[in-house]
Amino acid sequence: MRLRNLIILTVIVPLFVVLVVFSLVAIKSLEDNVRSKLQTEVDIITRALSTSLGYAVTRESSTPLEEALHSAFSFHRIYGAYVFDRQGREIYGLGLGKDLFSDEEIRAVIERDELMGDYRRQEGWTYYSALIPLRTPEGNIRGVIQVNRLNTGIENYTGFISLAAALVFVIGAGGIVFSIWWGFRRYIERPLTRLLGVMLLVEDGDRSQRAEIEGPLEYRRLASGLNGMLDAMAEKDADIEMRRHKEMELERRLRKSKKLAELGVLAAGVAHEIGAPLTVINGQAQRLSRREVIGDDERARLGRIRGEVERIVEIVRQLMDLGRQHNVEKDRQRLADIIDNARALVEETLDRHSIRLELDLPEPSPELLANKQQLVQVLTNLLSNAAQAGNVRRIRVHAHQHDEELRIWVEDDGPGIAKANHSQVFDPFFTTKPVGKGSGLGLSMVHRIINDHGGTIGVFDSLLGGAGFEIILPCSGVSPKLN
Structure with a gap:
């Protein structure tokens, strides 16, 4: 059942029933009081007249009787007075209502020897008549006196008053019910319907819905509370989504770290096997270059062989460093110093290429537990790569510390790194430089160092137009937790 109908049935209807009963009882009491007063007045007048008429009937002349009856009309609303003998025949009378009682009823009054009053209608008029035996001064009953009073006052309108009161009550009750219905619909049902509509839309997945803050104070508070709850839910959803993306990114970086570690172990094994033959080749080339029997051209070629061997040896060293398990010695370092x-x-290098380096670091400078030499190597490698990218005029390094997590961004305005290569930039031997210009191990080494420090590194498209690298390091030396 709807709340509106429930309130009407449990509150309004019982209230109206009580009011109806109370009104009917009040009107009935008024009517009874008016009639009782009328009857009492007529009974008193009748008794008073019976005494004076008792003396008048003992005289032979009718004049005293006429005078006594005329005196009855001096009372308020007495419209008839009659004297009957013991047989019910009229002796003398004045006014209206002579035939209200039959001869038998008059004789019955004499027999009972007591006053009798009753309401009677005649010719469309309502009378209250009182009859009382007429006694002489000696106590003998000589007849009956009848006094008639016409209902022309409020007692004649008590029925109409009851009907009018009932009609007014029905109209008033209808107006009250309509007012309650209209007020309930406008100030209770409509705001609730709007709130319910917002809730249903939110239930269907539209979290952008908000309730209008209007109407009575209670509903404004309810709408404000609902909007606050929805705002909190939206904030929580955004936080959950951000955590999900962060978890996915961290998981991707962890997979990359695992992959690089596996590649590093493999590369270190290969490098170890290659190292010994390279040493032999380099030594033999050096001995040959010392002989005087060879010409300058052959000696130059042996020099080139030795140069390439040394480059291979450097790559082998880097491969062995990449795959070796490192115990990083750390101490407190200021980011600004690094x-x-x-x-x-x-x-x-920056001056040679006319590149401007922009620094945006927090003050005071954050401190972190790290190996200073290795982090310097990381930043040097990233800055050198940016400077060698071509068409670079700006490099920006900025950092931000949040709780126990330090974030460092290195960005440039160069040509950037293709989106398809983002997942490969930290792979060993991957490089976009021309052949002979890079080994493809620099960023792999950077990744290994950051990973040894319990951090992560990722690549993104910088707002400057070029490549960007984001480094996340724990200030305490403990790996950052997901939050």
Whole structure:
């Protein structure tokens, strides 16, 4: 059952029933009081007249009787007075209502020897008549006196008053019910319907819905509370989505780290086997170059062989470093000092290419538990790669610390890295540089160092237009947790 109908049935209807009963009882009491007063007045007048008429009937002349009856009309609303003998025949009378009682009823009054009153109708008029035996001064009953009073006052309208009161009550009750219905519909049902509509839309998945804050104070509070709950849900959903993306990114980086570790172990094994033959080749080439029997051309070629062997040896060393398990010695380091050292190492390269280095670091400088030399190597490698990308005029390094997590971004305005290559940039031997210009192990080494520090590194498209690298490191030296 709807709340509106429930309120009407349990509150309004019982209230109206009580009011109806109370009104009917009040009107009935008024009617009874008016009639009782009328009857009492007529009975008193009748008794008073019976005494004076008792003396009048003992005289032979009718004049005293006429005078006594005329005196009855001096009372308010007495419209008839009659004297009957013991047989019910009229002796003398004045006014209206002579035939209200039959001869038998008059004789019955004499027999009972007591006053009798009753309402009678005649010719469309309603009378209250009182009859009382007429006694002489000696106590003998000589007849009956009848006094008639016409209902022309409020007692004649008690029925009409009851009907009018009932009609007014019905109209008033209808107006009250309509007012309650209209007020309930406008100030209770409509706001509830709007709130329910918002809830249904939210249930269907539209979390952008918000309730209108209007109407009575209680509904404004309810709508405000609902909107606050929806805002909190939206904030929580955004936080959950952000965590999900962060977890996915971290999982991707962890898979990359595992892959690189496996490749590093494999590469280290291969490098170990290659190292010994390379040493022999380099030694033999050096001995041959010392002989005087060879010409300058052959000696130059042996020099080139030795140069390439040394490059291979350097690659082998890097491969062995990439696959070796490292116990990183860490101590408290200021980020500003690490970046200053890296900048000093690449300053000549930046000046040669007219590249502006922009630093945006928090103050005071954050501290982290790290190996300073290795982090300097990371930043030097990233800055050098940016400087060698071509058409680079700006490199920006900025950092931000949140709780126990330090984030460092290195960005440039160069040509950037193709989206398809983002997942490969940290793979060993992957490089976009021309042949002979890079081994493809620099970023792999960077990834290994960051991973040894319990952090992560990722690549993104910088807003400057080029490539961007994001480094996340724990300030305490403990791997950052998902949050």
